[in-house]
Amino acid sequence: MALIVQKFGGTSVGTTERIENVADRIGLFRDRGDDIVVVVSAMSGETNRLISLAQSISQKPNEREFDVLLSTGEQVTIALLSMALNKRGYEARSYTGSQVHILTDSAHNKARILDIEEKNLRTDLDKGRVIVVAGFQGVDEDGNITTLGRGGSDTTAVAIAAALKADECQIYTDVDGVYTTDPRVVPEATRLEKITFEEMLEMASLGSKVLQIRAVEFAGKYSVPLRVLSSFDEPNFDDEGANGTLITFEQDGEESEMEQALISGIAFNRDEAKLTILGVPDEPGVAYKILGPIGDSNIEIDMIIQNIGADGTTDFTFTVHRNDLEAAQEVLTNTAQELGAREVIGDDKIVKISIVGVGMRSHAGIASTMFKALAEEGININMISTSEIKISVVVDEKYLELGVRTLHAAFDLAE
Ligand code: ASP
Ligand code: MG
Numbered sequence: 001m002a003l004i005v006q007k008f009g010g011t012s013v014g015t016t017e018r019i020e021n022v023a024d025r026i027g028l029f030r031d032r033g034d035d036i037v038v039v040v041s042a043m044s045g046e047t048n049r050l051i052s053l054a055q056s057i058s059q060k061p062n063e064r065e066f067d068v069l070l071s072t073g074e075q076v077t078i079a080l081l082s083m084a085l086n087k088r089g090y091e092a093r094s095y096t097g098s099q100v101h102i103l104t105d106s107a108h109n110k111a112r113i114l115d116i117e118e119k120n121l122r123t124d125l126d127k128g129r130v131i132v133v134a135g136f137q138g139v140d141e142d143g144n145i146t147t148l149g150r151g152g153s154d155t156t157a158v159a160i161a162a163a164l165k166a167d168e169c170q171i172y173t174d175v176d177g178v179y180t181t182d183p184r185v186v187p188e189a190t191r192l193e194k195i196t197f198e199e200m201l202e203m204a205s206l207g208s209k210v211l212q213i214r215a216v217e218f219a220g221k222y223s224v225p226l227r228v229l230s231s232f233d234e235p236n237f238d239d240e241g242a243n244g245t246l247i248t249f250e251q252d253g254e255e256s257e258m259e260q261a262l263i264s265g266i267a268f269n270r271d272e273a274k275l276t277i278l279g280v281p282d283e284p285g286v287a288y289k290i291l292g293p294i295g296d297s298n299i300e301i302d303m304i305i306q307n308i309g310a311d312g313t314t315d316f317t318f319t320v321h322r323n324d325l326e327a328a329q330e331v332l333t334n335t336a337q338e339l340g341a342r343e344v345i346g347d348d349k350i351v352k353i354s355i356v357g358v359g360m361r362s363h364a365g366i367a368s369t370m371f372k373a374l375a376e377e378g379i380n381i382n383m384i385s386t387s388e389i390k391i392s393v394v395v396d397e398k399y400l401e402l403g404v405r406t407l408h409a410a411f412d413l414a415e
Contacts, residue, residue: 042073279342
């Protein structure tokens with residue numbers, strides 16, 4: 001007997017047949033006595049269809065109306081799923097975000113959840129009802145419908161689990177958990193039984209797309225036990241640990257350190273580009289003069305390198321999202337003129353590969369293992385950055401697959 005929030009993504013509810021399968025699965029949990037709140041996405045492809053409908057009318061549709069439109073996708077799924085549950089003899093009630101009263105700010109298309117009214121949900125649960133909530137949407141203070149950004153249903157699920165202090169938030173998707181790396185790149189990648197929130201956050205922000213980053217942040221902040229699992233596998237009630245990947249909190253103590261793998265996973269990101277400004281005067285304030293205008297243009301900077309100066313000048317390199325390369329290059333070219341720099345070079349044929357693991361905290365030598373493995377394959381490293389639990393390198397795009405495979409092997413992640 002537990003209170004479980006279960007979230008089903010687009011592919012898991014992509015057809016009415018799949019919706020019926022989801023209803024069967026929920027039934028198994030109900031029969032066991034669990035209280036269930038379900039959060040669903042729109043049927044797969046539906047949100048994209050709605051977006052193109054809007055764009056056929058206007059390239060920049062009114063944001064409020066855009067959210068009214070986008071929120072309809074999830075409304076279809078909650079009704080169909082509730083019907084399927086009712087047909088099976090389970091009492092179910094569907095609710096839109098605004099009916100639950102998922103209060104958000106007014107930032108249309110990327111709203112943030114501020115509060116969730118718990119009372120109505122409790123009343124239904126007490127009556128033995130399965131609650132089916134539309135993900136990805138809420139309502140602002142003035143009653144306008146808002147949406148939370150692509151992939152936002154994960155965040156809805158975690159937020160509801162936090163509000164209800166659920167025993168677990170289960171995110172059902174089309175993969176059966178979080179892997180040591182993308183199995184499409186490394187077929188020997190293995191499913192992780194556990195990963196810490198911090199590691200998951202790094203993996204998500206470094207390009208692993210299993211969970212929306214905001215959902216992971218939210219779960220970490222409110223200590224919501226989170227599990228990623230496949231909606232195509234049978235539930236395994238005998239050995240819960242064998243299902244999917246549990247995202248946990250790091251444990252202190254020697255024992256847990258010994259169990260801890262050094263590296264949990266290899267993440268990579270293809271959406272990177274790098275910019276170099278050559279021959280800038282090596283004097284105080286130069287970093288600010290270069291990066292200030294980039295920030296003012298709302299372009300996010302990731303890695304930064306400044307070389308040691310020679311002959312009074314220095315070179316400066318940083319990375320941005322590939323989509324921002326053109327805009328950043330324009331800003332930087334202006335700056336170059338003002339500073340009397342020699343040249344600006346943009347390069348979008350680069351990728352970032354990262355190793356992630358809390359085990360790094362207590363072990364030296366991880367970086368040299370990484371660099372040695374890459375060197376042995378003749379992979380040149382352009383940039384390096386580190387944090388307490390990750391090391392990232394920028395390499396040429398053509399080395400992505402080789403680099404990821406090499407590191408996966410170097411850290412024995414295949415088991
Ligand atoms: N339906 C929305 C999307 O496609 C939200 C979600 O699936 O989480 O982005
Ligand atoms: Mg989704």
